[in-house]
Amino acid sequence: MTLLHRTFPSALISLLMAATLSACGGSDPVPAAEPSFAAVSVTLAHVNDHHSQxxxxxxxxLVLGGVATQVDLGGFPRVTTAFQRYANRSDVIKLHAGDAITGSLYYTLFKGEADAAMMNSVCFDAFALGNHEFDDGDAGLKKFLDFLRSxxxxxxxxxxxxxxxAGTPLASGYLQPYTLKTVNGxxxxxxxIDIKGKTTNSSRPLNTTVFEDEATAAQRTIDELKAQGIRHIVLLTHQGYEADKALAAQLTDVDAIVGGDSHSLLGxxxxxxxxxxxxxxxRVTNKDGKLVCVVQAWxxxxxxxxxxxxxxxxGxxxxxxxxxxxxxxxxxxxxDDKGTFVAVDDATRLQIIQSLASVPTVRVVEPETVAALTLAGFSSQVTAKKAETIGTATEALCLVRxxxxxxxxxxxxxxxxxxNTLARGSDAAQVVAEAFLAGSLAADVxxxxxxxxxxxVPAGTLSMNTAFxxxxxxxxxxxxxxxxxxIVNVLEDAVSNHLDSAQSNGSHPYAAALRWDLxxxxxxGSRFSNVQVRNRATGVWSAIEPARTYTVATxxxxxSGKDGYTTFGTVYATGNYVNNxxxxxxTFVDYVLAQGSISRPAAANYAHQKVTTVGGTVLP
Structure with missing residues (x-):
């Protein structure tokens, strides 16, 4: 052995020994060891759906300490402050799960510039596109992303x-499938991942922009990353809470899903x-049976x-x-004693702040100074427009889908x-439909x-800001x-869009001078019954006549058939419509100005007269 060791290189010795063992019928080769990864802890700090708010x-x-209390809630400069808490930590990834734009006068007036400025006060590590990013088409999205990249x-x-x-506004390096973040090595x-159906049906992307199936694209990208030796996978999605849970079960190797779109408050x-x-x-499991953690942030x-x-x-x-x-x-x-909300005294204020320190669902946060100053440069112009009063609401108009x-x-x-528990649903959507009816001289419904x-819409003064x-x-x-x-087919289409096709529940219909049991x-095909129309001249309700022609304002x-309104789309495609x-x-502004004050419609005028849920519960 000593002579052999001195005469031959060690590599050759190993080969000879392996050959000898093989010839003697030695043990099977040892299987390759499973790859090992360094244990690591990662914090994902995230927001979604800020919608230019x-x-x-x-x-x-809110109820604080068991007492009804009014607070200033949110605002992007507070978001900036909250993210600054992580400034000196190397284990934090800052994420935005889409729908940054459209929803307030900040977008109406500045087309994403104000939103980009606020997002850049945080410096997100990744931003996933939402469906509303395409509301002004690919060109509108490019404009916003140019502001973000500036x-x-x-x-x-x-x-x-x-x-x-190729050759369209978003083709030149604006989008990428994934990004990598290194945490402690x-x-x-x-x-x-953006929602396919809702974006193509409910926004305005170019027809040439392809939206691939969410699960197909996600698994392909996961497999690509695995081939690179990357094992830790987070999906940043904009498709809704229920869809995220369902997606997890279809995929291998996904670890967490940070989502948006459904505006879900979790916890x-x-x-x-x-x-x-x-x-x-x-907590759900993926196709491998491994833990996947799904979150969203209202x-x-x-x-x-x-x-x-x-x-x-x-890993x-x-x-x-x-x-x-x-x-x-x-x-x-x-x-106070009269039932009016008034500012609390300093001692009570400090007591509330101290008590909230142990309440994880609430953080007392001041606006970040630089972000607040940046926003002020935009808000001065918005404020002037917001200040225009158009009327009052005598009671709150609640929002329900x-x-x-x-x-x-x-x-x-x-x-x-x-x-959200009542059969009537959305007061706000109901009043908007009434405004449409008033704005159309020809419409029956x-x-x-x-x-x-x-x-x-809270009770009180209505402004241009409220409307926009x-x-x-x-x-x-x-x-x-x-x-x-x-018309009945339109209603069935709208509900089927979210119940059967798993698309946006924003398709759910509301109507004026039209009511039903659902x-x-x-x-x-059998969800709507007792559908009735209110005569515009007499106010009398009668059963809808299947063969009669009505004029519908919408x-x-x-x-045009978006949001699952297929029957609308077939009529629209013939060109047989009037564009006002x-x-x-x-239209809503004009309605409020004409009325002076608005309130919830009479119970008999709500579109939803009787509602039974998917589970069979009859709502009050």
């Missing part, structure tokens, strides 16, 4: 399933008087989510914890505490999709001749 929501009512942050814009055609991949907020749509984080610059992921040496999620927290100011109002939905979109608006109406925040899009009023049967537990967006070229927001 850059100012705080003043006088939002700063020093250079935030990666992610959309693995969006493929612009470990690479974390963040993949962007236990019952002590604050708010309902939520699920746990934060929501809406409108109101909250910040923090997901803490602990990875083991197999899998060992555990996840976290919290979505509401961002509130340090001033508070409570009711589908009657019986889990999250109360009107949370914090006095008078809307149980709005008016139909409006729930998703086109964006906010609840309520109805922020550039839709116009059109009139279509339709038979009674076609049973969502039944199949398409917005040009759903009239009246901005639908202006």
């Amino acid at each position: 850059l100012d705080a929501f003043a006088n939002t009512e 700063g020093s942050c250079q935030t990666p814009v992610l959309a693995a399933n969006v493929k612009p055609q 470990v690479k974390i991949a963040v993949i962007g 236990d907020f019952t002590a604050l008087g708010l309902s939520s749509s699920g746990e934060y984080p929501t 809406e409108y610059s109101k909250a910040l989510g923090e997901l803490n992921l602990n990875f083991n040496t197999q 899998e999620v060992d555990s996840c914890t976290g919290q979505a927290s509401l961002l509130v100011g340090s001033s508070f109002k409570r009711k 589908v009657p019986g939905e889990s999250t109360n979109r009107s949370a914090g608006t006095a008078g809307c505490e149980t709005a 008016a139909i409006q999709n729930a998703g086109g109406v964006r906010i609840p 925040t309520l109805l922020p899009f550039t839709n116009v009023l059109v009139e279509l001749p339709m038979t009674g049967q076609q 049973d969502m537990s039944k199949a398409k 917005n040009d967006f759903i009239a 070229y009246l901005l639908y927001t202006q």
Whole structure:
């Protein structure tokens, strides 16, 4: 052995020994060891769906310490401050899950410049496209992304399933499928996924821009990253909470999903008087049977989510914890002896702040100074427009999409505490439909999709800001001749879009001079019954006549067949309609100016007269 060791190189010795063992029928080769990864902890700090809502929501009512209390909720400068908490940490990835733009006068006037400035005050590590990014088409999105890229942050814009055609506005390096972030020497991949159906049906992307199936694009990109040796995978999606949970089960190797689109508040907020749509984080399993942590952080610059992921040496999620927290100011109002909300005294204010220090669902946060100054440069112009008063609301007009939905979109608006549980659904959408009917001299009925109406309207003064925040899009009023049967088909289309096709529940219909009973537990074609039309001249209700032709007023967006309104689209495609070229927001403004004050319609005039949920519950 000594001579052999001295005479031959060690590599040759190894080869000879292996050959000898093989010839002697030695043991089988040892299988390759599973790859090992350094254990690592990562924090994902995230927001979604801020929708150009850059100012705080003043006088939002929460229950603090068991007492009804009004607070200033959110505002992007508070979001900036909340993110600054992570400034000196190397384990944090800052994420925005889409729908940054459209929804307020900041977008109407500045077309994304103000939003980009606020986002650059945070410097997100990744931003995923949402469907509303395409509301002004590919060219409008490019304009916003140019503003976003003009700063020093250079935030990666992610959309693995969006493929612009060469030569179109987004084709020159605006989008990328994923980005990599290194945390303590470990690479974390963040993949962007935008919702396919809702974007193509409910926004205005170019016909040449391809939206690939979400699961197909996600798995392809995951496999590509695995081939590079990357094991830690986060999806940054904009497709909704339920869709995120379903997607996780279809994919291998995904570890976490940070989402948007459904404006879901996750976590236990019952002590604050708010309902939520699920746990934060929501724990599901992927196709491998491994843990996936799903999160979302509500809406409108109101909250910040923090997901803490602990990875083991197999590169899998060992555990996840976290919290979505509401961002509130340090001033508070409570009711006095007369029942009027007034500012609390200093001692009470300090007591509230101290008590909230132990409440993880709320963070007391002051606006970041530089971000606030930047926003002020835009808000001075917005304020002038906002200040124009158009009328009053004598009571709150609550916002609901589908009657019986889990999250109360009107949370914090006095008078809307149980709005999502009632059969009547959205007061706001109902009043908008009434405005359409009033704005059309020819219409027999008016139909409006729930998703086109964006906010609840508190009781009190109505301003131009109210109107443009309520109805922020550039839709116009059109009139279509339709038979009674076609109208019923339109209603069935709209509900089927979200119940059967798993598309946006913003398609849910509301109407003026048209009412019905709705049973969502039944199949398409049998959900609507007792459909009636109100005579415009006499106010008398009667059963809709299937063969009779009626004139329907609606917005040009759903009239063209978007948001699942297929029957509308077939009529629109023939050219047999009248375009009033009246901005639908202006229709609402004109309605309020003519009325002076508005309120909830009489119970008999609501579109939803009786509603049965998918589970068979009859709503009150």
